[in-house]
Amino acid sequence: MQTADKQQITLALITDPNTNLYGKWGVLIYNEAFSRLNINGSYIVLPALRASNTADSGKIDGEMGRGEWYAKKHPNLIRIEEPLFNSNLSAFVVNPSIKIQSWDDIKAGQYKVEYYRGIALAQQRLTQRVPQNNLTDSSNPINSLRLLQRGRIDIYIGVSLIVNELLVTPEFIDKNIHLVAILEEGKIYGYLHHRHEKMASKLAETFQQMKSEGLFNVYLEQARQFIKTQDSTKSLSTSSTDQ
Structure with missing residues (x-):
């Protein structure tokens, strides 16, 4: 019953969080922020241009991370005014x-x-x-x-x-x-479709709070460990196949 009350948000990524450190880091950051705001977040990996078009059209709710001036070319999107990383x-x-x-x-x-x-x-x-x-x-x-x-x-x-x-x-x-x-x-910022203007402000405040708690650094280290584990698994799989 609690899940039904949560808002559903889907963001596009242009990197695969299963293979890219910063994609995984971003997912961990957003998962925590969404949890604090009682939001159910999901993610879809798309090529950069398709991600732009899909977010612009409102078919999805935004993009996890884009450059500082991205909204100038995409007026349907608004920036979450707290950067994720450089x-x-x-x-x-x-x-x-x-x-x-x-x-x-x-x-x-x-x-x-x-x-x-x-x-x-x-x-x-x-x-x-x-x-x-x-x-x-x-x-x-x-x-x-x-x-x-x-x-x-x-x-x-x-x-x-x-x-x-x-x-x-x-x-x-x-x-x-x-x-x-x-x-x-x-810098890399998150972007949301303009229908989510209030949410963008709340996410910016939440990101600021998480940074003050040191969570961005914690999640970066977790992402590093995850990617290392993925790489090790791939190496073992390749070795087994070669044998």
């Missing part, structure tokens, strides 16, 4: 001869560039600087890193939080892919 938009390369420090350096180099689809800022910056025939986008960072590794693209522009977690997985840890430049610094 994040950067960064350039990754394999070729050590590629030296860039800014967006304009990418323009000067005539590089083949791929960026994470659905990141409006990356699209805006790159379409102004990179010829169309040298620019692609992708909703799958793993595939982009594979293209980078094989020399099919020269630079991958992605969210550091996502890419750095992939670079320590067995597939990429020894492939010499490295971050060459932080192009934009920012």
Whole structure:
């Protein structure tokens, strides 16, 4: 009977919480906040562009985490005014001869560039600087890193939080892919459809309280332990299959 009284909220994630540290961290944070506010929360993993469209249309209630100015491009969404964590938009390369420090350096180099689809800022910056025939986008960072590794693209522009977690997985840890430049610094915020304006304010207050209690750090460590366990399970499964 108590469950029936709870409001139901569904948020989109652009990272899988079963494999990504920050996705799992976010789920733990929201689960606690929703519990305090008597909300039943659920989550759906979607590619970035589809997550935007689905949240904009109101088919779901919002997105777990996006950049600081995301609402400028998505006026149907309102920001939860307490950041979840810091994040950067960064350039990754394999070729050590590629030296860039800014967006304009990418323009000067005539590089083949791929960026994470659905990141409006990356699209805006790159379409102004990179010829169309040298620019692609992708909703799958793993595939982009594979293209980078094989020399099919020269630079991958992605969210550091996502890419750095992939670079320590067995597939990429020894492939010499490295971050060459932080192009934009920012923070990650949650966003809700505008019909949930009051809830956004309550969540911001709840996040602030949880930070003051040290829970964000507690959940980060729990997320790390969870991902380590997942990685260990995968390794054991792979070893068994090989035998």
